[in-house]
Amino acid sequence: MEYEVVIGLEVHAELSTKSKIYCSCTTEFGGEENTHCCPICTGMPGVLPVLNKNVVEYAVKAGLATNCTIAEFSKQDRKNYFYPDLPKAYQTSQYDLPLCKEGYIDIEVEGEKKRIGITRIHIEEDAGKLMHDEWETGTLVDYNRCGVPLIEIVSEPDIRSAEEAKAYVENLKAILEYIEVSDCKMQEGSLRADVNLSVRPKGQKEFGTRTEMKNLNSFRSIVRAVEAETQRQINEIESGGVVVQETRRWDDNKGVSYAMRSKEEAHDYRYFPEPDLVPIVLEKEWIEKVKEALPELPDARRKRYIAEFGLPEYDAGILTSSKRLADFFEEAVSKNSNTKAVSNWIMGDLMRILKEKNLEVDQIPFPAEYLANLIGLIDKGTISGTIAKKVFEKMFDSGKDPQVIVKEEGLEVVSDEGALVEVVKKILESNPQSVADYKSGKEKAFGFLVGQAMKETRGKANPQLINKILKEELEK
Amino acid sequence: MKVTKETIEHVANLARLNLTEQEKEKLTTEMEDIISYVDKLNELDTSGVSPTAHVIPIKNVFREDEAKASYDREKILANAPSTENGCFKVPKVVE
Structure with missing residues (x-):
């Protein structure tokens, strides 16, 4: 049976603001563990987060550059989950009223243009870094990245191949770089993608069951993960099984993915409006001004x-x-x-x-x-x-x-005819066989002699001049 | 609204709470009472009222994008029950 793959991407881009989203700690990459932290980004009780103005402006720029409608009224919400990468046991994000929605970008694959819809762009905070492998006894947590502002760009399920997925992320990356809201360094994790993917028999209208692969941080891993997951789902169906809705982790070294957790339960995030942060209300005129200033x-x-x-x-x-x-x-x-x-x-x-x-x-x-x-x-x-x-x-x-x-x-071309005549003479003397070959009609020998002369001058001789002198000398 | 023991178990699991059988039963009744109480709101016609985004009528509280000094690491880690190599140490978690 012939299958069609259906892909939607969630791209996370770290915004290149100087300070974090809700506090004035630096967003600089790296640094000694837990030295870019304060009570706000480590979620201490009793602190009050205040939204960074530029986060709103950068997200609106991204929305305008991707043809989105900008919300005049937007709010932030708490997404609740327990995992030590966020010390508060929730991530401040946006749920039902994101800053930007209903946009698109155009891509081109093998000469064919295609429009990929963008469902929404919302602002949220990045999580900390967990180090699992080296210490047997526990997990170490570095909160430097915690609270670095992110935008999450969610696409419509319009993508139909690994090449389209790659082209989409490439175009998105280029746009974000152009408007200078993110440095998009994939190797530093400042641009990464989650892939939602399902397959269905070609011609079928309903979507198949989808899986999600998280945190792909290179174009190569996106392409490979899409190809491998497509094949895995097809094999599953062909062998009489069913695709289970789940989150999978892509192992780029081994080229395979593993099931992480069942999505149904893990995604019961119990969003609610963030009481510490107030609504964002944007004036039409301000949005228009940002639009006009886009590069x-x-x-x-x-x-x-x-x-x-x-x-x-x-x-x-x-x-x-x-x-x-x-x-x-x-x-x-x-x-x-x-x-x-x-x-x-x-x-x-x-x-x-x-x-x-x-x-x-x-x-x-x-x-x-x-x-x-x-x-x-x-x-x-x-x-x-x-x-x-x-x-x-x-x-x-x-x-x-x-x-x-x-x-x-001293790499200038040698166009001094006298000097080059000397070079040519020397070459002719040391290659009597080639000279004889040339004289007996073997044209190839000429090329060889030119090569020798060029070599003698370490490539600096004027080649036209060498040709001319060599011809003259051989005619003599 | 009817609250079942399964709902309580599900919510407790999401909140990482270990409940005894007794507590589960007690909470099932209590939760049902609470929800019925709040259900009264449904008697009001709210078709012309937009959902509350925030209880206080204020908007647009921002700070300028300026990076300032962070805390000393010793202070940040001071309350942590366990630390190692300048990091918080938590029970091993692998998804």
């Missing part, structure tokens, strides 16, 4: 790159997929108008090296201007394309301006 979003920027720089749609899509990358591109283009070359260097060598070195765009050790300088050196004929690639690698090692590197290491 250019990825989609608009992509379209602009196509129109303004004449880039192919694919290239424009890649360059604008991350704000930092797009900023880097524009910075370089402002110093060197060879747009196509800048785009090619970024999409080719830059992306490759970032991947190899496992670096983020903001960790590039030199300014975008240096890439512009490098391209300038090639365009002026100061260095060859081959040498440029080497210089680029060196820029990553030292962070130096390519102009400096080229000078320091």
